[in-house]
Amino acid sequence: MSISSKLKERCGDVCELCNNEPPKHDYTVSPKNDESVQNQVALCDTCLNSLDKKDAGFHWRCVEGSIWNPEPSVQALSYRILQLHKEEEWANNLISSVDLDENIIQWAMTAFEVADVHKDAFGNVLENGDNVVLTQALNVKGTNFTASKGTVVKKIKLVHDNPEHIEGKINDQTIVILTKFVKKG
């Protein structure tokens, strides 16, 4: 894989993270997915391979340099790497001492966002208005009845800010039900 001449010129023909090896890859920092050079970082083989490794902590000390790169894409990727290693003291110290633009931090953190998807016990995606069946008996809090396994709950409502919760009516009472205890009907 080769990198574009624009990117090559920007990076001065060295990897923009480690500043050490020749760049071989134009890495697009997610969630951007176009080939614009401002969304890319020129990476060497070592850095590209280390991105997938959990134990690459030592290699990533190079981020102490790349975090100060003027390019937003390099800052975002460097900050993302720091977050992955934030339990290590050096990374934690660096996170608290850099002063990055809010947009760049947001860009970096998109990699850690969990999609707000409600799923039943079997991984089926749930939507507002679905009918579900209880996969086990539930004690309904605040009442003295137990909803038996197999109870059908019609027209559920997804709890917006919690993908593990839905709301539904049992015995005419609206209750919160954990998604792991239901099956899409």
Ligand SMILES: [Zn+2]
């Ligand atoms: Zn490198």
